[in-house]
Amino acid sequence: MSTMLEVSGLNHRYGAGEKAHVAVNDLSFTVETGQLASIVGPSGCGKSTLLRCIAGLVKPTSGRVSLHGDDVSGVPEDLAVVFQDYSRSLFPWLSVAKNVEFPLRWRNLSRSERRTRAQEALESVGLSGVGSKFPWQLSGGMQQRVSIARALASRPALLLMDEPFASVDAQTRFELEDLTRRVQRENGSTVLVVTHDIDESVYLSDRVLVLSKSPATIVADLPVGLPAERNQITTRESAEFVTLRGEVARLLHGGAPEAVTAAADAAEYELAQQDAAADSAEAEARTKS
Numbered sequence: 001m002s003t004m005l006e007v008s009g010l011n012h013r014y015g016a017g018e019k020a021h022v023a024v025n026d027l028s029f030t031v032e033t034g035q036l037a038s039i040v041g042p043s044g045c046g047k048s049t050l051l052r053c054i055a056g057l058v059k060p061t062s063g064r065v066s067l068h069g070d071d072v073s074g075v076p077e078d079l080a081v082v083f084q085d086y087s088r089s090l091f092p093w094l095s096v097a098k099n100v101e102f103p104l105r106w107r108n109l110s111r112s113e114r115r116t117r118a119q120e121a122l123e124s125v126g127l128s129g130v131g132s133k134f135p136w137q138l139s140g141g142m143q144q145r146v147s148i149a150r151a152l153a154s155r156p157a158l159l160l161m162d163e164p165f166a167s168v169d170a171q172t173r174f175e176l177e178d179l180t181r182r183v184q185r186e187n188g189s190t191v192l193v194v195t196h197d198i199d200e201s202v203y204l205s206d207r208v209l210v211l212s213k214s215p216a217t218i219v220a221d222l223p224v225g226l227p228a229e230r231n232q233i234t235t236r237e238s239a240e241f242v243t244l245r246g247e248v249a250r251l252l253h254g255g256a257p258e259a260v261t262a263a264a265d266a267a268e269y270e271l272a273q274q275d276a277a278a279d280s281a282e283a284e285a286r287t288k289s
């Protein structure tokens, strides 16, 4: 597997002098091609800042972001972002189809190719019949599907999603989570989702990066070993899901992950064994002398 995204030593500070606020502190991680990774962290810890730095919307104070080996400077062409607030990211005066086509205008594509891509993207999110409607004629969940279709239409190497389902009801959220997993697998896309929802981070991903309180640092990088086929009811009831969400919750509340605790216990046991062996060797030596 090749590396799609590499973030190294990333720092971002807003403002300067006494009023400066460090939002992101020395973050380093990679996301492999075809992976769906989540970043979960407490509110205000710097998740959106991190995503904006990756998307080239904010220039980091220091550090490096690279996309399939190339340093990101400015907004990379083969990257798309889905934001939480669909009502502000869609143009109300353009039809749904035109909204989806819009970013393709800056690509070297013919008009018919743009239309075909938009149509395919709308089909993949289950909205093939609404291209001629306007965003305000759709429900919130449908509008967010349009935002996802618009992002997919540009066939990005990396899809970034910033709290993408935080503004929809619980049922729609479940549908959109499943939709994201389905299109990610169908297209083999690399996706990085920012969320503050622990359950969502585990359900959606192959891997969860847990961030600390502000300024954001990575406190754990947990693989999600759940089966690729997931179900909103049975997966969430499974022992593995419950264990993982507990682990993420403990980390977010400042506890050590079970794996880390187990490793620490094992190390402590090992040291105790070594001490005991040294003591008995010393006692034996004393007896002999």
Ligand SMILES: Nc1ncnc2c1ncn2[C@@H]1O[C@H](COP(=O)(O)OP(=O)(O)OP(=O)(O)O)[C@@H](O)[C@H]1O
Residues within 6 Å of the ligand: 014, 015, 021, 023, 041, 042, 043, 044, 045, 046, 047, 048, 049, 050, 196, 214
């Ligand atoms: N443009 C800005 N100027 C100054 N400070 C900012 C700016 N944007 C964000 N911040 C501050 O940086 C910190 C991190 O903000 P950010 O939005 O990245 O956090 P977050 O984890 O995404 O929060 P939430 O989960 O609540 O959306 C916060 O303290 C915020 O007030």
